[in-house]
Amino acid sequence: MVEGKEVMNLELQVSAPKAVEEEDEKDEDEKNENDTLQGDPEACEDQIISLIGETGRWQLERIGIVFLVSIPGLAHIFMSPFAMPKTDFWCVETESSGVHVHQDNLTKNECLDSCTSFEYDLSFWEETIISDYNLVCEASPLSTMAKMMFFGGFGIGTFVAGMVSDTFGRQKAICGFTALLLVSGVACSFMPSYTTFVGLWIVVGIAAIANFTVAFVWVMELASGKWKILLGMGMQFTWPISRIFILVCAWTLRNWRRMMQAVSAPLCLAPVLLYFLPESPRWLVAKGRISEAKVLIADAIKTNKRKADPEMISLKRPQQQRRNGTVVDILRFPVLRQKTLIMYFNWFASSFMMYGLSLNWQNLTGDLFLTFLIASCLDFPAKAFSVISLLFYGRKLPYIGLTFIAGILFVIILVVPKAGNDTIILVLSLIASFCVSSSFGMLWMWMSELMPTTVRNAGVGSASMIARVGGVLATTVGKLADVSPSIPISMFAFSALLSASLSILLPETQGKPLPDTPEESEKDKLLGIKDGFRTMFSHVRTRRAE
Incomplete structure (x- = not known):
């Protein structure tokens, strides 16, 4: 969320x-x-x-509108694996000799200092960002840089969304960010140079996450009690749908410019819905x-x-409330600071693992479409499992259990011999992806319940910003996997196991009154190992939904 x-x-x-x-x-x-x-x-x-x-036709019809409007923006997030796929290349002309070198020579995927022109294997893809802007050899880091800049736009979009929607209203904010996404998405597909492309792609990143953020807030303002969980997590199903949407566009169009246009085009209907x-x-x-x-x-x-x-x-109209606190106010209180730092790492680790897997299947497993499709389909039961877990088993047990399982699976992947075990490694990776996807959605609610009212906005907002850092670093996974697939898998395993271990110390929040001030939060101390495990299983015994 x-x-x-x-x-x-x-x-x-x-x-x-x-x-x-x-x-x-x-x-x-x-x-x-x-x-x-x-x-x-x-x-x-x-x-x-x-x-x-609590729910009815009036709410569901309008929630359906913001649900549909959110999908194209989220599809942009998962475009990079298909717009920048691994592409074979070879030199066709050198500066000194002018000799044409063909694919059957030894220059395939090799960088020659004297090479002035490249050709690309476009037997499947018609056009990619790699081939259009010649992002190979010394220019190859620019593809990773473009992804990092896009995710940097996420952080800006998250920040801007709150200000715009609180000032001008939810409906106007959704309309504005939808229009910005449509214009920037289509314009981005016509950019003739790498520099202009990246500049507009940052705008696409800002508009994509801002559009979803405001839509999500709109939904949550009509929810209460268990319906806040059901409707809030229901909005999370836009993510797997958007992944399948971009997958279909990529398979049928196979041209990054047309893919971007196709993903942006449905937003033309947004004014009718809005x-x-x-x-x-x-x-x-x-x-x-x-x-x-x-x-x-x-x-x-x-x-x-x-x-x-x-x-x-x-x-x-309610009485004027006092000014909300900032991150500085959170860090002033030792117990609250410790809980917040643990949650910061959880957000970072979950984002790093989720985007590291979903954006780099081709580098990690050698396959793109099939693995991406299976992972996207598994995201549906992952979200459903997350809802059920939050309702019946609290916050700690589901998050820690799923994250720990993901970490163990990553460790197993490391020790399984690579030769002849591709299917086993793929299955283990997909199960780990399921666990990470399911647990990530739980952090939104757990974080908001841990934070006192006066600093809740600052706590959740800053945690989301930390998650964007994990997303930015996830764009480097592909390059690390080219060196050795074991490097990113080791990083995933370490992140998951450390996150699960630290979370044992956090208190369970289900069924507890939310703290209003940092002083109240200070009374809910971090737990020891024994008490931490005990609170994990408190809701298993009751099996009572909120």
Whole structure:
């Protein structure tokens, strides 16, 4: 899941007096802006759900819209294996002699100092970024650099998404980032040089993750209780769908420019879909736009066939909350700092392993399409398993168990002889990919529950930024695998086992009240080894869903 600014606690209540209905709309908005929330904050937060229902036709139709709009952007993330595949090359002309050297010579995949022109094996691919921009020999690191710059855009997009959506609204942010993704994606496919391509590809990276981030926040603002898990994790299914989407485009088109155009083209339909996407009711109330929020709530009540009378709804704007804390505030408290640093490493390790595998199957296993397809299909049960685990088994046991299994599998891959065991290594790698994909999604909820309210945005946001560092480093896995496949696998094994071991010390958060301040979080200390293992299995005994 993704980070975003949390919406302030809202209170919606049914008002009986007829006089309220006769008041001027402007006077009502001004009155409600000055009202403050009283009573139990948790109950107030769920008032909007109690009126429109935890889930219903109104929510599902609109969630379907943001679900569909998110897929093309995520497909861009997984384009690099197909736009920059390993491609055989050979020299066709040298500077000194002008002699043409053909593929059957000894110059295949060899770099000659005097070579001035290359040809590429395009028996399967029609056109790749490698062949278009001659990213071979001394220019070969530029392909890795392009991937790193793209993932660097992720970090920027994550940061920008929160600011834009909180300032201008969720609906406008989704429309804006969708338009930016469409324009930059199509324009990127026409770039004549490497420099201009990379410049626009960074913009694509920014828009792709920002679009999904805001869409995810929009969904979470309509969720409560167990539905927050179900709908939030449901949005995660856009990732495997997007992977299959780009796989189909790559197999049928086999040209990186047409692939990028095909992935971006569906966004042309986005204005039609987004026409039916309203603003987030919670954001409207938080901004004091009461009359607009009332219209949306009334429509939701009517569509979901709720018993509440839309004509009798009065909305109150919540009281102004104090300024949210920063990462500096987190690091000031020793216990909170220790928990945060452990979670930072978990985010880094999970991102490094997930993107390291999904973007480099060809370098790690020698096969691209089949392995990518199987891994993408396995991502569906991985997400479903993650939902079930979070509901019934808490946070610690699922994450630690899956991460530890992945680490052991990576160790087994290291000791299995490479000769004649390609199938065994492939199966083990796919199972490890399943474990990493499933456990990564759990970190969003665990991190948000560990962080106090006043620094929750800063904690989850900074953890996501750390994950982008793991994604950037994952782009180097292909080059390391060219040296020796054992190098990245060893790094995966170390990351997984260390992450699982450190997480034993963290407290379980399922069923616990969320801390409001760092001082409250300080009371929930890191655990010893014995207590850490005990808390892992506490929810196994109860088998009780939240």
